[in-house]
Amino acid sequence: MEALLSAIGRNENGQPALHRFFDHCAGDGALREELVRIAHVRGFSSGETIVGEGEESGLVGTVISGVLRVQKTMPDGRQQIVGLLFAPNLFGRVFSRVSPVAIEAATDCRLCCFSRIAFESFLARHPAVEHDVMLAVLDELDAAQEWMLLLGCQAVQEKVASFLLMILRQADAGGRPRRRRRIVDVPISRHDMAVYLGTTTETISRTIQDFARRGVLRVINPQRFEVLDVAGLAFLSGRVAEPGDIDEPSRKSA
Amino acid sequence: MEALLSAIGRNENGQPALHRFFDHCAGDGALREELVRIAHVRGFSSGETIVGEGEESGLVGTVISGVLRVQKTMPDGRQQIVGLLFAPNLFGRVFSRVSPVAIEAATDCRLCCFSRIAFESFLARHPAVEHDVMLAVLDELDAAQEWMLLLGCQAVQEKVASFLLMILRQADAGGRPRRRRRIVDVPISRHDMAVYLGTTTETISRTIQDFARRGVLRVINPQRFEVLDVAGLAFLSGRVAEPGDIDEPSRKSA
């Protein structure tokens, strides 16, 4: 039981694994006890499906380690990744019988799982925790809208640059606070990157090699790059005004 | 006060204007009284900004009539509409000081507005209502993910067809239950359509004329079409398997 408790309390990077729930549970032993009673930690290996698209949404929970991909598929097989979930994100569709998206393990991973029904009943009994879940959902909505901007009006170059920057931020924010080692570990395959960015593996590959040729980054191996010019990458992402640009809304002293 | 009450209770189509909140308010006079006290109905004309992108998110509320567009803009001016809000949808970013998106009137419209702060404090006092807000946010997330599938992997033809079908569903579900008159009233300009679909006005125009040439629809005027072949449109949207398709995941006997 001790192992489970600590697994729920902290993930491998020392991050709270229950997301914001931990805030409440930490100060309330009974609450935490109750949560632990309905939780179970499960491992999934890369490629496994946690919840199928359009299927009964039986499981919800949080990511302890690894990466989940949230994706949708069209009748003819084309697919789009609509989100990536890192620790300590929530996964699963609460308050809906069916999940409109598939949730799959993009890497080997460990999840803190709850039966959706049990979790919902827990939330009903603890509005403060439900409030935290809402905040998490709102964050996810923000992220989705951000990604729609990328899908809708960025060129492939900009998409790839934005993606790499996102991974970089993710690594900075998440566990290891190695300060700006500029090493990007892409936790997913080229194919997944392509599906996430709404393009193809070939184009991704070309773009990355192009970045390397321009000296923006160095390819250590297909999943691992060193960013040589963060500002350059940011510029290529199209998300920042270029140096000589006079459009930046916030404090440009120069 | 009577006018305000009824305005909040019902919109012009007889739909509940307070979304699901009405469910609780209807059975609880005091709750409704309290809500009315902090609500105010405001009209906005097409093009007006309700909340700016990255600005203080002071207003939240619901759409009584008209259409709002939720959009994001890149530093260089490119923009993407990440959502359209019809009655009785919620608008505004609760529980965040700044709004990551701009909210603008796509048509003349009437809104039931609350100060975000006052609304949040109302929610804090009434968890059941907050729960309903969460359900609304979850719906919005589903819609966003659905739209990402469209932006990421549909061709322009499919995007336009999907959009028209969405408007058709919207009209069917919303107020007037005119059963399948197959008339599509596009409530937004070609430019907004283009920005929503992640393409250009020219391409939109070409595609619609093409649909007309193929006999799928008839153009009554630029904002008004008659759909002559709903099934055909659905097929063009790519969201349904074609009649002779043997790829449908469910029960393929062969």
Added chain:
DNA sequence: CGAGCAATTGAACGCTGTCAACCCGAGTGG
């Protein structure tokens, strides 16, 4: 060592964005 998969590279086609001209209805003023 060979099989198999992921990643890369190459070549060619086509969708769709860009630029430009034109059409049309509404509003305006003579």
Added chain:
DNA sequence: CCACTCGGGTTGACAGCGTTCAATTGCTCG
């Protein structure tokens, strides 16, 4: 009543980006 203007919509020509198809390389695993 008509000429003018203006904005939104439509149409045309064309080029470029990115997909598609195909071949090659490189790595992992049996």
